[in-house]
Amino acid sequence: MAGTDSTRELVQRPGPAIILVEAQLGENIGAAARAMANFGLWDLRLVNPRDGWPNEKAVASAAKAHHVIDGVRVFDRLEDAVSDLSFVLATTARKRELTKQVFGPDDAAKQLKGHIDGGRSAGLLFGRERWGLNNDEIALCDALVTLPVEPAFASLNIAQAVLVLSYEWRRASDVPELLFDSNIKPPASKEQLVGLFEHIEGELDESGFFKTEEKRPTVVQNLRTMLSRATFSEQEVRTMRGVVASLTRRHTRVNPSRSQSKQDKS
Amino acid sequence: MAGTDSTRELVQRPGPAIILVEAQLGENIGAAARAMANFGLWDLRLVNPRDGWPNEKAVASAAKAHHVIDGVRVFDRLEDAVSDLSFVLATTARKRELTKQVFGPDDAAKQLKGHIDGGRSAGLLFGRERWGLNNDEIALCDALVTLPVEPAFASLNIAQAVLVLSYEWRRASDVPELLFDSNIKPPASKEQLVGLFEHIEGELDESGFFKTEEKRPTVVQNLRTMLSRATFSEQEVRTMRGVVASLTRRHTRVNPSRSQSKQDKS
Numbered sequence: 098m099a100g101t102d103s104t105r106e107l108v109q110r111p112g113p114a115i116i117l118v119e120a121q122l123g124e125n126i127g128a129a130a131r132a133m134a135n136f137g138l139w140d141l142r143l144v145n146p147r148d149g150w151p152n153e154k155a156v157a158s159a160a161k162a163h164h165v166i167d168g169v170r171v172f173d174r175l176e177d178a179v180s181d182l183s184f185v186l187a188t189t190a191r192k193r194e195l196t197k198q199v200f201g202p203d204d205a206a207k208q209l210k211g212h213i214d215g216g217r218s219a220g221l222l223f224g225r226e227r228w229g230l231n232n233d234e235i236a237l238c239d240a241l242v243t244l245p246v247e248p249a250f251a252s253l254n255i256a257q258a259v260l261v262l263s264y265e266w267r268r269a270s271d272v273p274e275l276l277f278d279s280n281i282k283p284p285a286s287k288e289q290l291v292g293l294f295e296h297i298e299g300e301l302d303e304s305g306f307f308k309t310e311e312k313r314p315t316v317v318q319n320l321r322t323m324l325s326r327a328t329f330s331e332q333e334v335r336t337m338r339g340v341v342a343s344l345t346r347r348h349t350r351v352n353p354s355r356s357q358s359k360q361d362k363s
Numbered sequence: 364m365a366g367t368d369s370t371r372e373l374v375q376r377p378g379p380a381i382i383l384v385e386a387q388l389g390e391n392i393g394a395a396a397r398a399m400a401n402f403g404l405w406d407l408r409l410v411n412p413r414d415g416w417p418n419e420k421a422v423a424s425a426a427k428a429h430h431v432i433d434g435v436r437v438f439d440r441l442e443d444a445v446s447d448l449s450f451v452l453a454t455t456a457r458k459r460e461l462t463k464q465v466f467g468p469d470d471a472a473k474q475l476k477g478h479i480d481g482g483r484s485a486g487l488l489f490g491r492e493r494w495g496l497n498n499d500e501i502a503l504c505d506a507l508v509t510l511p512v513e514p515a516f517a518s519l520n521i522a523q524a525v526l527v528l529s530y531e532w533r534r535a536s537d538v539p540e541l542l543f544d545s546n547i548k549p550p551a552s553k554e555q556l557v558g559l560f561e562h563i564e565g566e567l568d569e570s571g572f573f574k575t576e577e578k579r580p581t582v583v584q585n586l587r588t589m590l591s592r593a594t595f596s597e598q599e600v601r602t603m604r605g606v607v608a609s610l611t612r613r614h615t616r617v618n619p620s621r622s623q624s625k626q627d628k629s
Binding site for chain 2: 101102103105106107108128131132134135136137160161162202203244245246247248249250251252253254256257260261264267268282297300301304305306319320323324326327328329330333336337339340341343344345346
């Protein structure tokens with residue numbers, strides 16, 4: 098989805114750190130960086146990335162999330178990567194024997210927000226592509242996050258997992274600002290709308306649309322009901338009147354010489 | 364995140380179709396398929412994929428989402444890809460001039476659920492990696508979806524966009540059913556709606572409504588947008604076609620002896 102507004106300045110607001118443990122593919126690190134940037138996160142930490150750092154493939158797949166890639170910090174040990182954080186959630190798709198609270202992504206984001214709003218720092222831990230996090234790593238964390246995936250197809254790409262959590266963070270942090278609102282225009286006045294209806298109905302009277310006088314009121318009600326649902330603006334009422342006028346003039350235009358008197362009606 | 368439970372059987376429950384318009388990279392198609400599978404979606408449709416179909420890279424990045432990849436359907440025209448659907452949302456990161464309602468992902472999922480619970484079919488439209496959807500494509504849709512992305516970094520990978528919507532679909536489909544407004548009739552399929560549009564536009568071509576060829580596409584977009592908002596039922600589409608036929612026949616009826624050949628057109 099294209100749509101970056103290059104006139105808007107990037108603001109780095111407080112948010113959770115994203116910590117990737119022994120990520121294997123540079124592409125995934127880059128895609129995670131991009132997902133973070135999409136939803137306003139910027140603090141990316143890597144524990145022992147398999148292919149070292151910097152990583153060209155990560156840069157390529159980060160799609161200009163330079164501020165995230167440039168700020169990456171690399172650690173040998175998970176303990177060091179989380180040392181400054183006071184609340185860390187571990188993402189996992191597998192049930193663990195360890196006794197930890199488990200949140201869905203939305204509640205996880207609210208927990209993170211509670212901590213960060215209180216001036217504390219927090220993080221989200223993601224495991225290896227192939228087998229996730231081990232129990233030692235999980236044990237360092239305060240609670241677990243799991244995603245509401247299909248049990249028979251639960252293997253979520255790591256960048257996708259980062260995305261869902263980043264998205265939920267964005268939703269939890271203030272009211273998420275959509276980039277634009279519905280641009281529904283003010284509706285036309287009922288007077289204008291009735292003018293359109295009467296125009297159409299008058300033309301339909303002329304063309305013999307209403308089979309009998311008895312049926313006419315019901316058919317008119319149905320027509321008015323269905324067209325009212327579109328909530329036409331003033332401009333749209335004018336467009337519709339133009340359409341009706343054009344349709345009824347059609348045969349006039351085909352034979353301009355014969356039809357002066359008929360044009361007067363439309 | 365590892366964790367698929369291979370003892371669980373895959374169940375294909377009703378859900379929205381995912382429609383990718385002119386996707387460029389097989390990797391993205393595959394990643395979208397995987398994201399769909401993660402959250403229980405399975406109906407993937409491609410409109411003119413750049414590298415054709417089947418696509419080896421798509422299969423590789425789908426990570427065993429075989430049931431999605433094997434079920435892919437490919438179409439030449441968007442109109443055909445959505446013809447059996449009665450409610451379609453277009454994802455976009457850019458504000459449009461077209462007058463459409465805009466939803467965030469959560470509300471979009473609730474809308475989809477309302478339709479699908481009512482036994483109707485629905486879909487989500489995603490545009491090209493580089494520049495999204497054009498206005499003709501948007502005009503075919505009932506409303507827009509946009510994600511609460513960072514304005515200064517709004518460019519979301521297409522598979523990531525599919526993921527967020529699939530995730531929200533999953534969340535919405537577990538919450539108590541939204542009751543569909545009881546006296547609104549099921550909307551017509553897009554095929555029926557496009558039939559109506561083409562009927563009106565054909566008649567307007569004949570009547571000289573479009574002042575210039577250059578203006579025609581914009582005027583058509585506006586007409587389709589405003590009429591789509593009414594969410595016509597099948598019966599209402601038939602009524603509208605009757606109205607258009609009657610209006611264009613008007614002069615024919617006034618002079619029945621002269622107009623046999625013109626009636627054929629209406």
